[in-house]
Amino acid sequence: MxxxxxxxxxxxxxxxxxxxxxxxxxxxxxxxxxxxxxxxxxxxxxxxxxxxxxxxxxxxxxxxxxxxxxxxxxxxxxxxxxxxxxxxxxxxxxxxxxxxxxxxxxxxxxxxxxxxxxxxxxxxxxxxxxxxxxxxxxxxxxxxxxxxxxCGEPWNLEDIEEKHIIIQDKVLNSAFQLFIDPLNAHLDISQNICKIIGTDGGFRDIPVIFPETGLLIGVAERYDVVWDFTALRSQTLFLWNHKDDIFMKDVPFFCYSHLIGQLQISAATNASSPVFQENLPYTTPEDPIKRVLYASDINLAMQMANESRFHRKMAFSKINGKWVINNETWDTFRIAAADIGQNTWELWVYQTGTGWFHPVHMHLVDFYIIKREDDTGLRSFEYLSPKDVMFLGEGDRLYVIARFGAHKGDYMFHCHNLIHEDDDMMRAMRIIDSQNRLTASSAQPFILNGFANIIYSxxxxxxxxxxxxxxxxxxxxxxxxxxxxxxxxxxxxxxxxxxxxxxxxxxxxxxxxxxxxxxx
Incomplete structure (x- = not known):
């Protein structure tokens, strides 16, 4: 410990x-x-x-x-x-x-x-x-x-150096103190040197190429990317924040900075530096979502989504100056889903209208976005990527499958534009015993131990x-x-x-x- x-x-x-x-x-x-x-x-x-x-x-x-x-x-x-x-x-x-x-x-x-x-x-x-x-x-x-x-990394990541980048928006006022401004970011860089290998919930099974149009990142989303700089010796790269006029057309901006950071590539090449080998056998690290959501679960959820069926709907909107979920706020009606069976899976649909995008975070669970109804459809880097934040753009409708576990209890879900969360686009879900619940038949068999009930109850x-x-x-x-x-x-x-x-x-x-x- x-x-x-x-x-x-x-x-x-x-x-x-x-x-x-x-x-x-x-x-x-x-x-x-x-x-x-x-x-x-x-x-x-x-x-x-x-x-x-x-x-x-x-x-x-x-x-x-x-x-x-x-x-x-x-x-x-x-x-x-x-x-x-x-x-x-x-x-x-x-x-x-x-x-x-x-x-x-x-x-x-x-x-x-x-x-x-x-x-x-x-x-x-x-x-x-x-x-x-x-x-x-x-x-x-x-x-x-x-x-x-x-226990070891997949592919040959064990020996590849890691760097971590946090993208933040900070605005200084005339007194050089922080002025609060809405947060958002894009990361735009050549796909020729980048492979996306992981997302919010851990590693993907298969790397995908970096999108040619750039990587759309909402607040609180995380992506693990392998960068190969061998062909870029002595060059300077810039991390560029590009405003997308489609996704951001109705979003107000106080200040917009394009340059996020600079990468200076050295002239020397270290012969011992490993090269990412995505064709090596994938050694699976701990990734619970792959054990608790089977292909049969995902296929059934996909069939439901294609027929516009789902278990619950969460509509993100603005009413009378308040950011709301299903027309309610944290203060007006806190528990939005009070009868979720522990260890059962459900298909939720998230949707929003116009006015702003919403990066939506679900606490406790990792999930898969299995269908995106918008101008782009499901993006390559979203498909079967374990996520805990989804980018809900204007007019989007997202179908999301999650198995609700491992714990019982009350957990929040909310927009991660924090000014929306505070005012008041946050609600909660309650995970309880699975018997007689909405999707009780989908519950995975539990270990039943009457002498040590702490395990699951x-x-x-x-x-x-x-x-x-x-x-x-x-x-x-x-x-x-x-x-x-x-x-x-x-x-x-x-x-x-x-x-x-x-x-x-x-x-x-x-x-x-x-x-x-x-x-x-």
Missing amino acids: FSYTIDVIDTTLRIFDESVPACITKTATNFLTYNSKVPGPTIRVSSGHESIVRFTNKIGSLFPGTFSPCIENRTGRPFSVHLHGSANLAPYDGWAEDETCYGETKEYVYPNNRPTTAWYHDHAIHITAKNAYLGLAGLYLITSKTKYGG NWKYSNPMLNDTAAKPTNQMPTLDSIYMQNMLNISLYRIFYPFPTDSVLNGFTNPWKCAWCPA
């Missing part, structure tokens, strides 16, 4: 002095930070090992205000942390109202059950956009590389506001040492991913969510 401690603190930093020379003579810029860094510190863990991350609220007075629930006996500006790209138990998933006030610490326990490029960011109710924009975001890399204790951790796991005064937190971590491991919070040997086969059933454990 890995452990990390992070202080959430407001501070002033001079991170723009090199890119904006005029900043040198001005005052430093105010930020909200994780451990006084923007972006926050990159956390790297090996798949197959749980982690504990403690976040302590030390936010001072740089961004004043009064915020519920930090009133009366609690004070300060609150935060909630969501690890985006991880199937966390509900109390550790960053429920918007599970907040940490000044002088308090919240402990999060993460499963790290499959490799992916994840990220952690603020999720506090109604102030997510501001908190994240002011600095509360960072990378969280779950790796399967053996040198970090994982752990109702205690279905409550995202569970008092046992809520933020506590920092001085009341137990010491985070090896004894404490061993005790946490003994609780087996994520036993569904890491079952005991006696759980592997029971009553003739196997555990589809079981993940590999590799010595770290």
